[in-house]
Amino acid sequence: MRRNAADDKVVISAVGSTSPAADQADATWIVRTGLADSSCLTFESAGAPVRFLRHYAFELSVSADDGGSLFTQDATFCPTAGNSGAGVSLRSVNYPTKYVRHYDYKGYVAADGGSNSWDATASWAQDTSWLTASPWR
Numbered sequence: 141m142r143r144n145a146a147d148d149k150v151v152i153s154a155v156g157s158t159s160p161a162a163d164q165a166d167a168t169w170i171v172r173t174g175l176a177d178s179s180c181l182t183f184e185s186a187g188a189p190v191r192f193l194r195h196y197a198f199e200l201s202v203s204a205d206d207g208g209s210l211f212t213q214d215a216t217f218c219p220t221a222g223n224s225g226a227g228v229s230l231r232s233v234n235y236p237t238k239y240v241r242h243y244d245y246k247g248y249v250a251a252d253g254g255s256n257s258w259d260a261t262a263s264w265a266q267d268t269s270w271l272t273a274s275p276w277r
Contacts, residue, residue, distance in 0.1 A: 141240075141247055141270075142167035143185050143202045150193065150200035150247030155276065162187060164276030169193065175205070175212035176233050182215050186275065193217075195232060198256060200240065200247030222269035223252075229268045239268040 143166040144151045155167040165187035174180030175192075183193040191202045194215040205211055213234035223229045223239065230240040232249045241250040243258040250258045250268065 141169075141200075141242060143187050145187065148188070148191070148202045150202065152242045152245045152247070159276075168275045174216040174218070174233065176209075176216035177218065180216045180218035180233055181230070183217070195235075195238075195249040198235075198238070198249050198258070200249070223265040224269035225265075227269045227271040230270065240270070241268045243267060 141150055141152060142155060142163070145162065145166060155163050166185065168186035169183040170186055172182040172184055175182045185191050185193065185202045188202055191204050192215045193200060194203050194211060196203075196214060203211070205215070216233040217230035217240060218233055219228045220231055221229070232238045235249055237251045238249040241248050241258060241264070243250065243260070248258040250256070250264070252264045253259055253261045
């Protein structure tokens, strides 16, 4: 999961040790105390400092904190045991049935079933389970 520098949306793409430094930075997240709930997490982009992972209209992007309560909620995710049985899943603090998910190479917060295409039940548990790794930068 990385920030797309062209539009600040969150996308899924391969990043490795031979990737450009900018791509490695965009795939690195600095874990912070949750803005809306200190028992949860907020993720700062290493590639765009002082900009944070957030959902807006259920799509993930990277944005500057506007100081509003909606932003703090949209940028706070609570870790739970991985929905697939491995890793960790990240539940939206303001939509507690929705989790960070990759779908069609983009990032969303998604429920297991629902009206949006990214809420599809197929592969939902796997697509909402994440493994942590050493940061690129």
